[in-house]
Amino acid sequence: MNEAEQDRLFADAIGRFGGALARMARGYEADADLRRDLEQDIQIALWQSFAGFDGRCALSTWVWRVAHNRATSYIMARRRHTRRRWTNIEDIELASDDPNPFDRATSEQALAQILSIIDRLDPPDRQILLLYLEGIAGAEIGEITGVSPDAVATKIHRFKATLTRRFAQSGDAL
Amino acid sequence: MIRSDDNELYRLWQGDDSQLEPLPLAEIKARAAKLGRAIGKRNRREYAAVAFVVLIFGFYTLILPGMLLKAGSLLVIAGSLIVAWQLARRTSRADLVAEATDIRLHYRTRLEVEERMLASVGRWYIGPLVPGLAVFMTGLVEAGGFDSLIGFAAFAAVPTLVILGIWLLNRKAAAMLRQQIDRLDATAPEIEGEKK
Numbered sequence: 001m002n003e004a005e006q007d008r009l010f011a012d013a014i015g016r017f018g019g020a021l022a023r024m025a026r027g028y029e030a031d032a033d034l035r036r037d038l039e040q041d042i043q044i045a046l047w048q049s050f051a052g053f054d055g056r057c058a059l060s061t062w063v064w065r066v067a068h069n070r071a072t073s074y075i076m077a078r079r080r081h082t083r084r085r086w087t088n089i090e091d092i093e094l095a096s097d098d099p100n101p102f103d104r105a106t107s108e109q110a111l112a113q114i115l116s117i118i119d120r121l122d123p124p125d126r127q128i129l130l131l132y133l134e135g136i137a138g139a140e141i142g143e144i145t146g147v148s149p150d151a152v153a154t155k156i157h158r159f160k161a162t163l164t165r166r167f168a169q170s171g172d173a174l
Numbered sequence: 175m176i177r178s179d180d181n182e183l184y185r186l187w188q189g190d191d192s193q194l195e196p197l198p199l200a201e202i203k204a205r206a207a208k209l210g211r212a213i214g215k216r217n218r219r220e221y222a223a224v225a226f227v228v229l230i231f232g233f234y235t236l237i238l239p240g241m242l243l244k245a246g247s248l249l250v251i252a253g254s255l256i257v258a259w260q261l262a263r264r265t266s267r268a269d270l271v272a273e274a275t276d277i278r279l280h281y282r283t284r285l286e287v288e289e290r291m292l293a294s295v296g297r298w299y300i301g302p303l304v305p306g307l308a309v310f311m312t313g314l315v316e317a318g319g320f321d322s323l324i325g326f327a328a329f330a331a332v333p334t335l336v337i338l339g340i341w342l343l344n345r346k347a348a349a350m351l352r353q354q355i356d357r358l359d360a361t362a363p364e365i366e367g368e369k370k
Binding site for chain 1: 183184189192193195196202
């Protein structure tokens with residue numbers, strides 16, 4: 001692929017997925033300054049990756065894979081310093097004294113709760129949930145992540161059940 | 175009230191006004207070229223430590239008396255250079271093609287690479303330094319630097335414990351990574367089955 005084509009694909013990807021990539025970065029790094037670095041790193045990774053883009057998968061699949069893989073490398077490196085422990089969605093337990101934004105149920109607080117769950121997850125589960133929140137269909141999430149659509153559905157179900165339990169605890173259950 | 179149905183969650187998540195700050199293309203290309211030459215921060219610290227060891231033991235080679243002390247110093251320098259080479263070989267830049275593979279495979283590969291690196295730290299990080307240190311310490315005994323065996327044992331205990339500590343910490347970290355790999359495999363057994 002020539003560089004002009006590489007540049008065109010990159011511009012297309014940023015135009016279509018720029019906002020979504022910023023939201024994705026929020027699922028990997030809470031600190032605003034560090035997140036800006038991560039976003040820039042992802043843009044560089046994307047531009048570099050398009051030199052090898054052969055059209056065998058959709059542009060969206062390619063973009064999500066590269067972005068999530070680069071973000072995963074980033075949090076793996078960060079973990080060496082922070083000593084954070086991750087878990088999978090099945091093992092998430094929300095302690096009763098965790099902040100419960102659904103008590104007052106504002107969007108901002110609910111978003112904070114979602115991010116607090118995502119922040120505890122292993123990269124594979126984190127990626128599935130971040131892709132789900134972008135409204136991507138289970139089959140495409142499966143293709144991007146390398147997990148079967150059934151496993152994707154199970155993870156999403158568990159995520160929603162965890163949130164619903166928090167509603168129930170605060171008396172706001174559906 | 176916030177509901178946990180799909181549309182409500184999409185609205186909540188996508189309603190966030192986060193925006194990517196686009197880097198100019200020229201800046202991206204400049205940084206991409208720079209990244210190719212860059213050495214990770216962690217490696218820079220290790221290389222600085224190697225340079226320090228080479229400097230100190232190079233100085234010892236020149237000033238210390240006795241063949242064993244000189245030979246030990248040279249062996250430590252050689253061992254340090256082997257460690258630096260191994261570090262460079264094992265922590266090269268991310269494979270750009272691999273970054274476009276599916277996320278689970280990429281993550282598993284990263285975990286495996288790190289796990290193998292930490293589990294074998296005795297061979298490539300500690301092992302190359304041991305012969306030089308052993309010869310150097312024997313040289314100290316020969317030079318009569320210790321009045322008693324207890325004095326030598328106390329002196330030898332320090333590097334021995336440091337080496338043992340490094341080895342144990344890395345083994346522990348490798349075991350934790352192995353647990354993560356096993357957990358990853360356990361959550362997607364059907365995928366592993368398809369690949370075999």
